[in-house]
Amino acid sequence: MQNNDRRVSVVIPAKNEAASIGAVVGQLAQLPMVRELIVVDDGSTDATAEVAAQAGAEVVRHPYSKGNGAAIKSGARKASGEILVFMDGDGQHRSEDVARLLERLEAGCDMVVGARQRGGQANHHRGLANAFYNRLASWMVGQPVRDLTSGFRAVWRDKFLRFLYLLPNGFSYPTTITMAFFRAGYSVVYEPIDVRQRLPGTASHIRLVKDGVRFLLIIFKIGTLYSPLKLFFPISLGFFFTGLGYYLHTYISAGRFTNMSALLFITSVLVFLIGLVSEQITTLIYRDTDA
Template identity: 40%
Template sequence: MKYSIVLPVYNEEEVISSSILKIIELFVRMDMDWEIVAVDDGSVDNSYETLKTLQADYPSALKVVRHPYNKGNGATIKTGIKTATGDAIICMDSDGQHDPEDILKMLPYLGEYDLVVGARPFKSDGTWYRNLANKFYNGLASQLTGFKIEDLTSGFRIFKADVVKKFYYLFPQRFSYPTTSTLALLKGGYNIKYVPINIQARKAGASKIRLFRDGFRFTTIIFKIILLFEPMRVFLPVTIVSFLLGLVSMIISIIQNARLYVPNSSVILFVLSILAFLLGILAEHTTAIQMAIIERD
């Protein structure tokens, strides 16, 4: 089996060389068939020049691709996946936070599972509000999918190449490919394994994640993917809640007026429940057609 390590790079000149050399040392030691695909996402520092210098030293091991301008993390991962030639695709950060040695913990599960995710400890992000937000999103995604999701946003993951190439077109250009890939594979019926890893201290730069801006994006992506793959998990609760609210409104009106009376609010809520149910059925049929096309291709 050949392994392709995809590294998204954006302004990482201080750490990219050491990160790549650690990966090279690991795979040389393990005597595996491998390649590194480093995708520079329009860096404005010397990251690209550093990558080209490394490529000159390891021409058969390191592929370097460059975006002419910054497209976003998701676009960078998609470029890496398209360029990769391996049977398994390992995606990890290039800032030194992911320890290449953890790959050895994750690889044994790749035969039985289609995606192996490096699950971070709960307090790995340092700030209490980010830890709390991660826990909330893990819980929300678990509730909507019906699967226990231990780490929705970890960027350290190993895919079977033939599986991820069915879904990577769904990845958003900028944000957040880990969330999308997890939910898409789960709802596509594929198997996911979580393996505990340790996160190293960031050696340079700062996280580009912003709590409120990106928190809204996380929520939007979660609902978008659920609507795409299992829409009734969203439409059915809306149907039930709308119907019950309409029923309660009608009962209150009957009690207040001492006669059968259906207020406008009840009519609107009943119509909303019917529309939500019909939209859910239509979306389910659309999903079935989409999945048939994905499996055929």
């Protein structure tokens, strides 16, 4: 079945994007496969909602800013299409790439992510950070993850809604939904895309230091969400071998077993047991998904 035979809903989270949202909506409205255009105005203080509505989008308004993830959840609940396409409202994503994502989805995939090519990151520091997240996620899932934080993706709505309660309200929703799909055994593929420079008058809402700390916390969330033992077991081994090394040192130098060695060994066991319990809880979270 061709993708224009299905109802495709495009969801665009937007905050203070009045300078770009009209052009974004206008370009998407010309695509024959798009049947529903939803812009979620996340507490904008400019004319984002008015410009989006004039361009032909259905607008969902938040009375105050709740976060990018919260806007995604509001749009997903409002959408009625079988397929959801998520895009940014700053003009970076190309409307002509939507068809490519939909073709991959219709070919038998569960989620298709637009993977930004080298040079498509906002800046050098963001590029390095995203490369680190991609490597970590690839190790966690055992599959190559080419763009963990991309906000441009197409997904089957019924599958996406199953994980809605897991999504945070902030900027880490792409990370969370990607890991959740991998954990549930769904097929996630990446389609290479080029991104435009931000349109004049638009700016990233991500702050390097503040959101950098949040992304570090996301790393730990990834581990506990996907496979806790992959995170806790290496830490447990670290404590164990540190304790073993310290014990050998004290045994050779003083001929005794110290309290510090005992503490390190006990910590190793406790960390492992916490990881084991977390693994069982994670299994329960995904028990109702059909892989």
